[in-house]
Amino acid sequence: VLEIDLAKRRLRVRQTESGAESWQNFDQLVIATGTLPIRPQVPGIDSTGIYGIQTLEDGLKLRRVLDAGNASKVVIVGGGYIGIEMAEAMIQRGLEVVLIDMLPQVMGTLDPDMAALVSDAVVKAGISLALGEKLEGFETGPDGLRSVITDRRRISADIVILGLGVRPNTKLAEEAGLALGLKQSIKVNDRMQTGADGIWAVGDCVESYHLVSRQPFWVALGTVANKQGRVAGINIGGGNAVFPGVVGTAVTKFCGTEIARTGLQKREIEQLGLDYATSRIEGRTRAGYFPGTARIVLKLHAERKSLRLLGGQIVGEQGSAKRIDVLVTALHAGLTVQDIIGLDLGYAPPYSTVWDAIQIAARRLGSELRN
Amino acid sequence: VLEIDLAKRRLRVRQTESGAESWQNFDQLVIATGTLPIRPQVPGIDSTGIYGIQTLEDGLKLRRVLDAGNASKVVIVGGGYIGIEMAEAMIQRGLEVVLIDMLPQVMGTLDPDMAALVSDAVVKAGISLALGEKLEGFETGPDGLRSVITDRRRISADIVILGLGVRPNTKLAEEAGLALGLKQSIKVNDRMQTGADGIWAVGDCVESYHLVSRQPFWVALGTVANKQGRVAGINIGGGNAVFPGVVGTAVTKFCGTEIARTGLQKREIEQLGLDYATSRIEGRTRAGYFPGTARIVLKLHAERKSLRLLGGQIVGEQGSAKRIDVLVTALHAGLTVQDIIGLDLGYAPPYSTVWDAIQIAARRLGSELRN
Numbered sequence: 001v002l003e004i005d006l007a008k009r010r011l012r013v014r015q016t017e018s019g020a021e022s023w024q025n026f027d028q029l030v031i032a033t034g035t036l037p038i039r040p041q042v043p044g045i046d047s048t049g050i051y052g053i054q055t056l057e058d059g060l061k062l063r064r065v066l067d068a069g070n071a072s073k074v075v076i077v078g079g080g081y082i083g084i085e086m087a088e089a090m091i092q093r094g095l096e097v098v099l100i101d102m103l104p105q106v107m108g109t110l111d112p113d114m115a116a117l118v119s120d121a122v123v124k125a126g127i128s129l130a131l132g133e134k135l136e137g138f139e140t141g142p143d144g145l146r147s148v149i150t151d152r153r154r155i156s157a158d159i160v161i162l163g164l165g166v167r168p169n170t171k172l173a174e175e176a177g178l179a180l181g182l183k184q185s186i187k188v189n190d191r192m193q194t195g196a197d198g199i200w201a202v203g204d205c206v207e208s209y210h211l212v213s214r215q216p217f218w219v220a221l222g223t224v225a226n227k228q229g230r231v232a233g234i235n236i237g238g239g240n241a242v243f244p245g246v247v248g249t250a251v252t253k254f255c256g257t258e259i260a261r262t263g264l265q266k267r268e269i270e271q272l273g274l275d276y277a278t279s280r281i282e283g284r285t286r287a288g289y290f291p292g293t294a295r296i297v298l299k300l301h302a303e304r305k306s307l308r309l310l311g312g313q314i315v316g317e318q319g320s321a322k323r324i325d326v327l328v329t330a331l332h333a334g335l336t337v338q339d340i341i342g343l344d345l346g347y348a349p350p351y352s353t354v355w356d357a358i359q360i361a362a363r364r365l366g367s368e369l370r371n
Numbered sequence: 372v373l374e375i376d377l378a379k380r381r382l383r384v385r386q387t388e389s390g391a392e393s394w395q396n397f398d399q400l401v402i403a404t405g406t407l408p409i410r411p412q413v414p415g416i417d418s419t420g421i422y423g424i425q426t427l428e429d430g431l432k433l434r435r436v437l438d439a440g441n442a443s444k445v446v447i448v449g450g451g452y453i454g455i456e457m458a459e460a461m462i463q464r465g466l467e468v469v470l471i472d473m474l475p476q477v478m479g480t481l482d483p484d485m486a487a488l489v490s491d492a493v494v495k496a497g498i499s500l501a502l503g504e505k506l507e508g509f510e511t512g513p514d515g516l517r518s519v520i521t522d523r524r525r526i527s528a529d530i531v532i533l534g535l536g537v538r539p540n541t542k543l544a545e546e547a548g549l550a551l552g553l554k555q556s557i558k559v560n561d562r563m564q565t566g567a568d569g570i571w572a573v574g575d576c577v578e579s580y581h582l583v584s585r586q587p588f589w590v591a592l593g594t595v596a597n598k599q600g601r602v603a604g605i606n607i608g609g610g611n612a613v614f615p616g617v618v619g620t621a622v623t624k625f626c627g628t629e630i631a632r633t634g635l636q637k638r639e640i641e642q643l644g645l646d647y648a649t650s651r652i653e654g655r656t657r658a659g660y661f662p663g664t665a666r667i668v669l670k671l672h673a674e675r676k677s678l679r680l681l682g683g684q685i686v687g688e689q690g691s692a693k694r695i696d697v698l699v700t701a702l703h704a705g706l707t708v709q710d711i712i713g714l715d716l717g718y719a720p721p722y723s724t725v726w727d728a729i730q731i732a733a734r735r736l737g738s739e740l741r742n
Contacts, residue, residue, distance in 0.1 A: 221718070223718045223726075243713065246715045249716065252719050253722075322717060322723070323693070324717045325694070329700035329701055330700055330704075331715075332704075332710065332713070332714055332715070333701075333703075333710075335704060342613075342615040342703070343700055344617045344620045344702075345699055345700075346692065347593065348623050351692055
């Protein structure tokens with residue numbers, strides 16, 4: 001698709017194979033153009049040996065290169081979800097891995113103290129962390145890529161993997177005259193309609209609403225995209241569905257370390273100017289005496305005035321991450337810390353302590369809120 | 372304690388060792404007398420070889436007998452949580468196990484179709500199930516216990532374990548003149564106060580409130596008791612805490628099968644005369660392609676008029692049971708099926724499918740509610 005003509009309700013399309021162009025009419029249009037990977041325009045960025053991992057084909061291509069066995073030194077640029085997950089995959093292949101990020105922490109969506117727990121796991125797995133280092137370019141030789149240049153040093157590399165995130169792919173929508181919001185994402189209402197009649201937009205290319213901050217929010221996640229697609233489909237089919245918005249949930253894993261977050265992190269709460277309290281506890285995923293009991297660190301934020309939960313973060317061993325869903329549900333429902341303390345959560349020794357770690361953190365937070 | 376004298380605010384107590392009796396004054400009194408195991412008054416019930424498992428000492432005693440190695444045939448009476456958990460423990464010791472229950476299903480707190488999944492796992496583990504059989508007595512010989520007699524047959528047994536549940540231990544409270552409720556449990560308000568000034572009661576001996584049925588409810592669980600004790604303690608200390616009530620959550624495990632339930636089951640909903648719809652789905656605990664992906668069967672009930680969730684049940688493999696906590700939180704908050712479909716639950720391939728099994732069941736239920 002080369003152009004969306006809103007007035008005449010038609011699309012200018014080019015056949016990929018033949019190159020032939022034509023106009024195609026529509027009654028209803030769904031824009032689901034997703035994202036484009038962020039590729040920093042630094043010297044050497046187009047060298048052989050530098051891989052993005054946006055599409056399935058990207059992943060297959062990288063795997064073929066690794067399977068050939070000529071690479072031993074991998075530099076990963078970006079310490080977010082993708083960077084961390086790729087670091088796990090590379091270390092499990094026995095490669096030498098350096099992970100760089102310009103932030104002073106990995107996982108920018110976690111508070112620094114929780115991110116430090118992830119860093120510990122990353123370093124323990126044998127990965128070199130280069131935090132607070134800015135990518136400046138790549139050095140190549142006659143055999144291809146030689147090294148990654150940061151503002152502090154030169155790191156030798158056979159392969160570079162870019163994990164710098166994505167941005168909404170909305171050039172078409174913008175040119176058609178649709179209203180854009182955060183990070184150039186397409187503005188939609190809760191039925192997934194754009195401002196133009198019969199034009200819908202869903203997925204990573206649209207702006208969402210954050211139920212906790214009560215502000216517009218942009219997030220690129222398959223779960224959100226899926227839900228939005230369903231809502232648009234029902235509405236186009238004559239039904240009436242709404243997409244309520246998001247609470248900012250994300251989960252990932254690095255080797256044996258489970259990582260989860262939802263709601264607002266410290267930085268976001270402070271940007272909103274809310275008066276808040278915080279608790280952080282270390283608990284167990286199962287009864288202390290039960291085989292397989294594991295460590296879980298849980299952090300909660302709540303608003304002082306309303307006592308409502310604002311966000312939660314989890315870093316722990318097996319059985320930790322999916323506990324975030326209780327906090328997700330609580331955020332959707334606007335529950336307070338006292339509500340969470342009272343929840344009739346499931347308990348048996350193979351599944352939790354008598355007070356689930358979430359409730360231990362909520363009790364601690366209740367005390368903080370009284371101070 | 373032999374007697375509670377409410378008028379004079381004192382207790383008549385007998386020293387366990389010396390047998391000496393005296394009166395002890397109190398300002399505030401907390402009654403936490405717990406439960407008594409149900410012991411059917413059938414012939415032979417007091418024979419050697421018949422074990423209850425109410426206290427830690429009961430458990431140690433049974434273990435000593437099993438460790439001696441003279442028992443090979445175990446009959447478990449009662450197919451609820453305790454019966455199922457003891458069946459697991461016995462089969463893991465390599466013993467021959469028969470489990471009997473007068474109900475036509477195990478796990479009476481599950482709907483029959485979900486309980487059937489548990490029965491399948493129990494039978495597959497090599498346990499003989501004798502459902503719909505009523506215990507009539509025990510036959511003993513010169514060497515002690517010989518067999519268990521039901522209304523249908525004689526089952527030979529070296530050891531019998533009773534798992535028939537418990538009832539509130541409230542004789543003292545009743546004699547003191549305190550009001551009793553369901554199953555003779557002590558009536559309390561949401562601050563854990565009985566009707567008498569300065570007299571509190573908590574734990575398995577008190578009546579609770581069910582947040583979904585909006586009726587009095589009685590349940591004997593450590594989590595509930597713990598929360599109630601905390602509330603009473605805060606209030607006695609001059610604070611102001613309330614115990615909101617329960618939603619009927621329980622989780623357990625039989626070998627590799629995880630079992631969870633919350634809210635109302637089919638029978639309870641029908642007793643309340645509510646118009647409801649049901650969905651049942653089979654899903655996966657992780658992405659289908661991810662190592663360790665496991666089966667989860669999930670069943671939901673919702674009210675037709677209000678669309679609010681009424682209850683949920685889960686039977687599945689590893690990673691299934693604790694998902695119940697999302698439904699628990701939803702029940703506390705009074706969420707509808709549409710709310711659950713919209714929840715921003717955590718997704719990554721090691722943790723769930725893109726639509727969590729809970730949301731797949733909620734979507735199916737949404738369709739049922741439209742019919």
